[in-house]
Amino acid sequence: MENNINDYLTNGELFSKLSDFTRIVDPLQKRVIEYRNKEVPINNIHCFDFWGKNKVCDNCISMRAYNDNTTYVKIEYNKDKTYIVTAVPYILDNRKVVVEILKDITNSLFFESLDDKGNELTGIHALIDSMNKLAFEDQLTGLYNRRYIIEKLPVDLLNATLLSKEISIIMTDIDHFKAVNDNYGHLAGDETLKNVARTLSGCIKRGSDWVARYGGEEFLICMPGADLETAKSAAECMRKSIERSVIEYNGKQFNITASFGIHYLKSPESESIDELIKHADEKLYLAKSNGRNRVEY
Structure with a gap:
C-alpha cells in the first residue's frame, strides 16, 4: 500500500488532478511568459486577459508572491467558471517570475457564508469581488491601503x-x-x-x-x-x-x-x-x- 501511494505522489498523476493548466508570468509587466497544458487564445498576452475584465486585477496575488517571496492562493472567476489560483515565486534563468497553477473548481467548490443575521449569502462572483476588495481597502476611510x-x-x-x-x-x-x-x-x-x-x-x-x-x-x-x-x-x-x-x-x-x-x-x-x-x-x-x-x- 505504501509503495502504491508513493508512486501516485511522484508520477505526476496527483498534480494533474490538482491543476488544469499552469502559466509562467512576469507580474511586474503583467505579461504571460509561457502557458502549459492548455490551448490559450493568442490574445491572452497579459496575465489579466484570461479573466476577461480588461483591467489589472485589484488583488494580484502574483505581485504579492513576487514581493514577499512566498506562495499565495486566491479564488477568481472567468465568466461562468470559478478557479482556484496558486501563485509560486520561482527563479527562471536568473530572472524572478511567478508560476501560477490554475484549477477549475466551478462544480467542486463548497462554501457557507452567513450575514450578520445568520442568512446564507448567495452569489459566488459577488463574494469573490467583496473578498478581493477587502484585501486592499482601508477599513476606516474606504481608500486603498x-x-x-x-x-x-x-x-x-x-x-x-x-x-x-x-x-x-x-x-x-x-x-x-x-x-x-x-x-x-x-x-x-x-x-x-x-x-x-x-x-x-x-x-x-x-x-x-x-x-x-x-x-x-x-x-x-x-x-x-x-x-x-x-x-x-x-x-x-x-x-x-x-x-x-x-x-x-x-x-x-x-x-x-x-x-x-x-x-x-x-x-x-x-x-x-x-x-x-x-x-x-x-x-x-x-x-x-x-x-x-x-x-x-
Whole structure:
C-alpha cells in the first residue's frame, strides 16, 4: 500500500488532478511568459486577459508572491467558471517570475457564508469581488491601503518607464492631527480621517489616478502620466477643499488643514519605489517646516 501511494505522489498523476493548466508570468509587466497544458487564445498576452475584465486585477496575488517571496492562493472567476489560483515565486534563468497553477473548481467548490443575521449569502462572483476588495481597502476611510501601494505603485512606475510617460506622487499629512484627538477625542479623529479621504477622492478627476492611506494621518496620491502642473493643480484643490471643510462630531465643529509634498518624474526609470516615496515625503516635511497648509514640489 505504501509503495502504491508513493508512486501516485511522484508520477505526476496527483498534480494533474490538482491543476488544469499552469502559466509562467512576469507580474511586474503583467505579461504571460509561457502557458502549459492548455490551448490559450493568442490574445491572452497579459496575465489579466484570461479573466476577461480588461483591467489589472485589484488583488494580484502574483505581485504579492513576487514581493514577499512566498506562495499565495486566491479564488477568481472567468465568466461562468470559478478557479482556484496558486501563485509560486520561482527563479527562471536568473530572472524572478511567478508560476501560477490554475484549477477549475466551478462544480467542486463548497462554501457557507452567513450575514450578520445568520442568512446564507448567495452569489459566488459577488463574494469573490467583496473578498478581493477587502484585501486592499482601508477599513476606516474606504481608500486603498498600504498593501495596495506596495503592489500597485511598482506597476505604475514600470508602465511609465516602458511607455516613456511622466508620473507624479503626492504625499499629504493632516496638520496638528494629535491636537484633534487630544481636544475632541479619537472618534472625532476617525471622523476627520474619513472627511479628508472623501475630500482627496473628490479632487481626483482622471481615471488613472488613485488615493491610498499610507498610514496614520498620511495619504499618498499617485498620478500616472501627470506632469508637474497637473499634480500642483490637484494638490491645491485638495489643500483648499480641506481648509474650507468643517468637521462635525458630537455637536462640535472644527477646522483642519493639511500639508502637501509633490515629487514629479519625467524619466521614471531613474528612481526606485522607495526613492519615489522618500522624495515626496521630503517635500511634505518641507511644507510642514515652512508653515504648514501649503504645497511644496
